[in-house]
Amino acid sequence: xxxxxxxxxxxxxxxxxxxxxxxxxxxxxxxxxxxxxxxxxxxxxxxxxxxxxxxxxxxxxxxxxxxxxxxxxxxxxxxxxxxxxxxxxxxxxxxxxxxxxxxxxxxxxxxxxxxxxxxxxxxxxxxxxxxxxxxxxxxxxxxxxxxxxxxxxxxxxxxxxxxxxx
Amino acid sequence: xxxxxxxxxxxxxxxxxxxxxxxxxxxxxxxxxxxxxxxxxxxxxxxxxxxxxxxxxxxxxxxxxxxxxxxxxxxxxxxxxxxxxxxxxxxxxxxxxxxxxxxxxxxxxxxxxxxxxxxxxxxxxxxxxxxxxxxxxxxxxxxxxxxxxxxxxxxxxxxxxxxxxxxxxxxxxxxxxxxxxxxxxxxxxxxxxxxxxxxxxxxxxxxxxxxxxxxxxxxxxxxxxxxxxxxxxxxxxxxxxxxxxxxxxxxxxxxxxxxxxxxxxxxxxxxxxxxxxxxxxxxxxxxxxxxxxxxxxxxxxxxxxxxxxxxxxxxxxxxxxxxxxxxxxxxxxxxxxxxxxxxxxxxxxxxxxxxxxxxxxxxxxxxxxxxxxxxxxxxxxxxxxxxxxxxxxxxxxxxxxxxxxxxxxxxxxxxxxxxxxxxxxxxxxxxxxxxxxxxxxxxxxxxxxxxxxxxxxxxxxxxxxxxxxxxxxxxxxxxxxxxxxxxxxxxxxxxxxxxxxxxxxxxxxxxxxxxxxxxxxxxxxxxxxxxxxxxxxxxxxxxxxxxxxxxxxxxxxxxxxxx
Numbered sequence: 001x002x003x004x005x006x007x008x009x010x011x012x013x014x015x016x017x018x019x020x021x022x023x024x025x026x027x028x029x030x031x032x033x034x035x036x037x038x039x040x041x042x043x044x045x046x047x048x049x050x051x052x053x054x055x056x057x058x059x060x061x062x063x064x065x066x067x068x069x070x071x072x073x074x075x076x077x078x079x080x081x082x083x084x085x086x087x088x089x090x091x092x093x094x095x096x097x098x099x100x101x102x103x104x105x106x107x108x109x110x111x112x113x114x115x116x117x118x119x120x121x122x123x124x125x126x127x128x129x130x131x132x133x134x135x136x137x138x139x140x141x142x143x144x145x146x147x148x149x150x151x152x153x154x155x156x157x158x159x160x161x162x163x164x165x166x
Numbered sequence: 167x168x169x170x171x172x173x174x175x176x177x178x179x180x181x182x183x184x185x186x187x188x189x190x191x192x193x194x195x196x197x198x199x200x201x202x203x204x205x206x207x208x209x210x211x212x213x214x215x216x217x218x219x220x221x222x223x224x225x226x227x228x229x230x231x232x233x234x235x236x237x238x239x240x241x242x243x244x245x246x247x248x249x250x251x252x253x254x255x256x257x258x259x260x261x262x263x264x265x266x267x268x269x270x271x272x273x274x275x276x277x278x279x280x281x282x283x284x285x286x287x288x289x290x291x292x293x294x295x296x297x298x299x300x301x302x303x304x305x306x307x308x309x310x311x312x313x314x315x316x317x318x319x320x321x322x323x324x325x326x327x328x329x330x331x332x333x334x335x336x337x338x339x340x341x342x343x344x345x346x347x348x349x350x351x352x353x354x355x356x357x358x359x360x361x362x363x364x365x366x367x368x369x370x371x372x373x374x375x376x377x378x379x380x381x382x383x384x385x386x387x388x389x390x391x392x393x394x395x396x397x398x399x400x401x402x403x404x405x406x407x408x409x410x411x412x413x414x415x416x417x418x419x420x421x422x423x424x425x426x427x428x429x430x431x432x433x434x435x436x437x438x439x440x441x442x443x444x445x446x447x448x449x450x451x452x453x454x455x456x457x458x459x460x461x462x463x464x465x466x467x468x469x470x471x472x473x474x475x476x477x478x479x480x481x482x483x484x485x486x487x488x489x490x491x492x493x494x495x496x497x498x499x500x501x502x503x504x505x506x507x508x509x510x511x512x513x514x515x516x517x518x519x520x521x522x523x524x525x526x527x528x529x530x531x532x533x534x535x536x537x538x539x540x541x542x543x544x545x546x547x548x549x550x551x552x553x554x555x556x557x558x559x560x561x562x563x564x565x566x567x568x569x570x571x572x573x574x575x576x577x578x579x580x581x582x583x584x585x586x587x588x589x590x591x592x593x594x595x596x597x598x599x600x601x602x603x604x605x606x607x608x609x610x611x612x613x614x615x616x617x618x619x620x621x622x623x624x625x626x627x628x629x630x631x632x633x634x635x636x637x638x639x640x641x642x643x644x645x646x647x648x649x650x651x652x653x654x655x656x657x658x659x660x661x662x663x664x665x666x667x668x669x670x671x672x673x674x675x676x677x678x679x680x681x682x683x684x685x686x687x688x689x690x691x692x693x694x695x696x697x698x699x700x701x702x703x704x705x706x707x708x709x710x711x712x713x714x715x716x717x718x719x720x721x722x723x724x725x726x727x728x729x
Contacts, residue, residue, distance in 0.1 A: 070344055
């Protein structure tokens with residue numbers, strides 16, 4: 001099963017997030033990740049959902065989403081040229097003997113250390129999914145105390161699609 | 167004025183004439199305004215009765231049905247009706263009271279998260295937080311309910327919003343940038359459909375509830391007659407094309423006629439209009455209409471291609487699409503007529519060889535009762551049904567000629583729907599004779615509405631096809647569970663005649679075939695109260711033909727007089 005990245009532009013009305021997720025859940029589709037936030041237009045929000053499914057399923061998901069009154073536009077970004085990013089915060093076990101190694105990994109991934117403790121560090125990184133996966137793998141041997149990812153947001157490169165309301 | 171006043175005013179401005187409801191704490195301010203409103207409010211005995219009555223009203227008229235109930239249990243009691251209206255695309259606006267905005271989420275008395283609970287079964291919902299939004303919300307609610315693919319819309323109204331002061335200046339603007347139903351079909355697609363129709367050797371129309379919602383019966387009849395295309399319909403499509411017409415094949419699917427199902431299996435062009443390929447219609451999908459190219463006309467783009475591969479999809483209002491299709495066909499056809507004699511002859515032969523029928527001898531047969539109703543009313547009644555065998559016999563043995571004359575819960579199959587729906591239908595169309603064809607199981611589910619019918623002098627005729635079983639379930643147990651009638655024996659039932667009389671209604675009992683006519687005629691004379699006719703019918707009568715679940719619609723049981 002393929003993963004599709006879908007950008008949904010919605011009216012910023014209370015409950016719209018619940019409506020979208022309830023619809024996706026009710027129809028039995030699997031949500032991999034979901035990120036939602038405001039856009040430059042305060043009445044409009046943008047959701048980026050990663051859903052598992054083949055083309056036929058995604059077509060149905062899209063059509064069902066359009067039935068929601070608050071949904072303005074649905075775009076399957078999967079096959080487009082994208083800029084896709086995700087943010088991760090990782091709390092890594094870091095006593096002073098391994099600290100230089102960790103700092104080196106942080107530099108290689110162009111990540112940043114945003115918190116220093118006596119025995120741990122919090123690393124912040126943004127990047128596409130593969131970079132974040134690789135960073136996670138790199139830190140695993142040291143011991144990951146806590147990890148949180150935002151889920152993917154994405155945008156089509158160049159002039160491409162304009163997801164704002166017309 | 168207050169929010170409550172504004173709500174009632176906006177309902178009046180929307181043209182609401184009948185409102186079904188049951189008051190309670192948090193809707194007291196609104197009911198106080200209804201006390202002297204021009205809107206006729208009908209007090210029911212169970213909120214489920216209110217919402218099914220609103221559905222019956224909407225099905226009978228095409229207008230938006232409305233009901234108002236209180237918070238908590240009042241609101242949760244309308245959930246079944248919302249799910250029902252959602253499945254059958256019935257336009258409703260349902261107003262539920264809610265606890266005060268500062269109490270929401272505190273488990274207050276009679277609080278229920280009804281907007282959350284109905285999320286999957288509402289076309290849309292509104293939780294009013296500020297009375298100043300009311301005019302816009304009401305306008306939008308009605309607009310959403312009645313346009314595009316119709317459906318139920320919920321307005322959740324907290325009691326403090328009802329008391330909030332605001333200025334009412336008439337109905338609000340509808341501002342819904344994310345909602346733009348497509349009404350006009352794509353011209354090139356319609357042309358492609360026209361060419362496919364003219365080239366087809368064995369075309370067939372499969373018409374559903376959408377034809378009735380769109381008011382497209384005339385256009386459909388024109389399409390069928392001018393191009394000599396036989397017409398079959400789903401349960402929800404009953405009445406969209408007169409079943410007395412030579413071209414009508416009756417209903418298709420699980421309990422459809424043999425000739426309709428054979429036609430589907432042989433057709434080379436299936437014209438689906440306002441229908442959704444329900445599993446009750448298709449049986450085994452991979453064997454449904456195996457030789458046919460499919461044209462699908464529907465207002466909901468999500469239905470097209472959902473169950474069945476579609477060759478020519480046309481999104482649009484089916485009345486507008488059929489109108490344009492007829493025009494294009496007329497110009498393409500010119501003076502030629504291709505009578506397709508082989509196909510019409512084949513269809514006629516199937517109709518002759520496999521008519522609907524049953525054994526009249528012996529105990530009173532439920533099918534006979536339905537037939538008598540048809541003959542005595544000349545097919546001009548409004549027939550509401552409950553769910554199960556009673557529903558199927560009502561669909562099979564009465565020939566529906568007009569849209570909105572058959573009112574039944576199709577998609578959800580809600581037992582207890584018929585009686586309150588009949589109340590709604592009778593109030594909507596008082597000049598019609600309205601029947602509720604019921605089973606002994608279903609009728610007990612909303613029997614308390616006898617109180618409503620008595621209070622408002624509503625003369626609906628309830629015909630209980632009483633076999634003392636949960637009939638359809640028993641039939642399945644007979645066919646698929648070796649006759650183990652597990653929890654379907656309902657011989658412990660009230661004396662329905664006495665029950666009717668306890669409410670002040672008329673009760674009659676019939677157990678002989680020769681008494682059916684007289685009882686029905688007597689019932690039809692009563693004009694000021696409901697009538698229950700308790701027909702004691704053959705206990706193990708079955709609904710045939712029947713396509714076993716999940717099988718090809720060619721594999722029908724029964725309905726073959728040679729067997």
